[in-house]
Amino acid sequence: MFTNIPSATLRQLVKLSERKEALMGQIQEIDREMVHLQSKFGVPSVSTSRGAPVTVSRLARSSSGKTRTRRGALKDKIVRALRAAGRKGATIRDLSKKLGVPSANLYVWFNGTGKNVRGIKKIGVAKYRLTS
Numbered sequence: 001m002f003t004n005i006p007s008a009t010l011r012q013l014v015k016l017s018e019r020k021e022a023l024m025g026q027i028q029e030i031d032r033e034m035v036h037l038q039s040k041f042g043v044p045s046v047s048t049s050r051g052a053p054v055t056v057s058r059l060a061r062s063s064s065g066k067t068r069t070r071r072g073a074l075k076d077k078i079v080r081a082l083r084a085a086g087r088k089g090a091t092i093r094d095l096s097k098k099l100g101v102p103s104a105n106l107y108v109w110f111n112g113t114g115k116n117v118r119g120i121k122k123i124g125v126a127k128y129r130l131t132s
Contacts, residue, residue: 074101074109075117082120082130089129 038044077099082090092110096103110128114120119130 074099074105075113077101078106078109078114079117079120079130082128085129087129089123089127091124092126092128 081095081098092103092106121131123129
């Protein structure tokens with residue numbers, strides 16, 4: 001890895017690294033003294049209030065309060081809404097608003113599952129109706 005770097009440059013890097021570590025140690029000592037003085041006089045620490053940013057990779061399901069819907073629930077909702085729309089049918093946008101489902105989910109559903117459901121017919125651009 002360091003085969004192409006001259007030994008003089010490596011020595012320089014080592015010296016700089018040692019200087020950096022010494023300076024970081026001094027900074028940490030200064031930080032400790034500042035925290036000690038601030039706590040002595042009850043002054044809130046600026047560094048503790050800021051803190052490091054906390055990232056959460058995945059939220060627990062129980063905290064959201066939502067439970068998983070049963071299999072086929074979206075199909076039932078769509079069929080009921082199309083039945084209520086009657087002969088004129090309904091657009092995906094209308095269904096999205098009425099059912100509270102993202103329109104992207106409905107586009108995917110109609111493109112895949114919707115093609116296999118008897119009675120659902122496409123009557124226009126993003127418009128479907130239920131036939132008897």
